[in-house]
Amino acid sequence: MPALVHINRCGANLDLVTVYGVDPSAVQDFRKLNFISGDYSVFMADSADAVVGKALARKRNWKVGEAAEMNGITFNVCGIYENNGSAFESVALVHLPFLQEAKGLGKNSFATQIFVKVDDGRELENVASHIDKYFGVDSIQTDTKPERSFITSGLKTIKGLIDFSQFLGYLSVVIILVLVCNTIYMATQERVQETAVLRTLGFSPLRVGLLVVMESVIISTLGGLIGMALCYGILKSGDYGIGVCGLQVNFRPHLNVQLAGLATAMVIGFLGGFLPALQSSRSNIVDGLRRVF
Numbered sequence: 001m002p003a004l005v006h007i008n009r010c011g012a013n014l015d016l017v018t019v020y021g022v023d024p025s026a027v028q029d030f031r032k033l034n035f036i037s038g039d040y041s042v043f044m045a046d047s048a049d050a051v052v053g054k055a056l057a058r059k060r061n062w063k064v065g066e067a068a069e070m071n072g073i074t075f076n077v078c079g080i081y082e083n084n085g086s087a088f089e090s091v092a093l094v095h096l097p098f099l100q101e102a103k104g105l106g107k108n109s110f111a112t113q114i115f116v117k118v119d120d121g122r123e124l125e126n127v128a129s130h131i132d133k134y135f136g137v138d139s140i141q142t143d144t145k146p147e148r149s150f151i152t153s154g155l156k157t158i159k160g161l162i163d164f165s166q167f168l169g170y171l172s173v174v175i176i177l178v179l180v181c182n183t184i185y186m187a188t189q190e191r192v193q194e195t196a197v198l199r200t201l202g203f204s205p206l207r208v209g210l211l212v213v214m215e216s217v218i219i220s221t222l223g224g225l226i227g228m229a230l231c232y233g234i235l236k237s238g239d240y241g242i243g244v245c246g247l248q249v250n251f252r253p254h255l256n257v258q259l260a261g262l263a264t265a266m267v268i269g270f271l272g273g274f275l276p277a278l279q280s281s282r283s284n285i286v287d288g289l290r291r292v293f
Contacts, residue, residue: 001022001023001026001027001029001030001114001115001117002022002023002096002111002113002114002115003020003021003022003096003111003112003113003114003115004020004021004096004099004100004103004110004111004112005018005019005020005021005112005113006018006019006020006021006071006073006099006103007019008070008071016090017056017060017070017092018090018091018092019050019070019073019091019092019093019094019099020091020092020093020094021094021095021096021097021098021099021100021111022093022094022095022096023096024040024043024044024093024095025044026115027093028040029117030115030117031083031088032083032084033051033081033082033083034081034082034083035051035079035080035081035082036054036080036081036082037063037064037079037080038051038064038077038078038079038080039078039079040079040081042078042079043078043079043093046076046078047095047097047098048075048076048095048098049075049076049077049078049079049094049095050068050075050076050077050078050092050093050094051077051078051079051080051081051092051093052068052077052079052080052081052091052092052093053080053081053082053083053088053089053090053091053092054080054081054082054089055089055090056089056090056091056092057077057080059090062077062080063077064077064078064079064080065077065078068092070092072102073099073102073103075092075094075098085252087151096111114142116131116144124146125146127144128144128145128146129144131144132144173264173268176268177268177271177272179272180216180219180220180268180269180272180273181271181272181273181275181276183219183272184212184215184216184219184272184273184276184277185275185276185279187215187276188212188276188277188279188280192283195208195280195283196283196285198211199283199285200285205281205282206281208277208280208281209277209278209280209281210277211277212273212276212277212280212281213269213270213273213274213277214273215273216269216270216272216273216276216277217266217269217270217273218269219269220265220266220268220269220272221262221265221266221269223265224261224262224264224265224266224268225262225265227261227265228258228261228262231253232253232258235251235252235253236253
């Protein structure tokens with residue numbers, strides 16, 4: 001299936017719009033499109049119509065029956081589809097000749113990508129190698145690879161940004177750990193009298209230390225839950241992502257990531273409260289009571 005890919009000129013990934021010019025009769029062999037609005041048969045019948053992914057329609061507020069415009073290309077939205085939450089939900093599909101004419105290329109003259117369906121998935125690499133060998137002497141050579149590898153190669157171009165984001169994340173954890181430790185330490189210093197009274201009433205040093213650690217863990221966990229809720233709301237309210245190979249890879253909240261964040265908050269609370277707890281458990285009872293009387 002030949003495809004012509006046209007991307008809007010906006011440099012911000014948050015406003016990435018990708019239009020695919022395709023052969024409507026072949027699309028369903030490559031993508032399982034589940035229509036939530038409109039009808040695919042209408043798209044096949046009218047060359048000026050387009051079907052758009054759910055994510056793109058939501059971001060641009062496009063509705064079925066409305067005319068949409070991008071960089072001087074105007075098309076009618078006749079359907080909105082889902083694709084199992086994949087990045088393909090961030091593109092619009094139009095007829096290949098329609099997009100060729102809109103870009104002034106002429107019919108049947110140019111395609112950016114060619115999709116090839118392989119019967120046996122184990123033969124992906126061999127088929128790709130044969131295709132590149134066949135076109136090796138052509139004026140326009142091909143670079144054929146499995147779709148997953150194609151997306152992965154695009155992600156490598158932004159690896160530096162990802163690594164820097166990870167560094168900022170680790171740095172933030174260290175800073176938060178220091179802040180939690182300082183907060184709990186200040187709280188224990190203000191409650192030296194109460195600690196001395198608890199020791200006088202028979203609380204063991206271990207129990208006093210555990211009370212301080214539990215306080216730190218609870219405060220840190222509550223902060224983590226609030227942060228996770230805010231992050232979840234931000235990610236769900238907008239289509240934030242990174243443009244890769246003409247597709248927008250959106251950021252989505254995942255349960256495993258949320259559980260990892262909650263566990264990190266609890267560990268930070270434990271580590272942040274350990275030293276203040278150790279100091280409180282070893283404090284002198286007489287010195288503490290003297291601050292009372």
